[in-house]
Amino acid sequence: MIWLCLTVLIFTLLSFYFVFGEYKKGRFPKKAFVFVAFLDGVIVLLSGILILQLLL
Numbered sequence: 001m002i003w004l005c006l007t008v009l010i011f012t013l014l015s016f017y018f019v020f021g022e023y024k025k026g027r028f029p030k031k032a033f034v035f036v037a038f039l040d041g042v043i044v045l046l047s048g049i050l051i052l053q054l055l056l
Helices: 003-027 030-055
Strands: none
Touching: 003 030
8 A cells, every 4th residue: 555655646746846847947827837736735745644654
């Protein structure tokens, strides 16, 4: 189960990295970037909590 949470965490961070790169180049609207960043933040937070629960 922990490998699944780590996979979700890694791909979420990668998606944020690539979306941020597109936003900095001006090819991604600010509203969409804020929405994606918010959702990625929620997913990272929940994945981190699940990983901590599995480890403890």
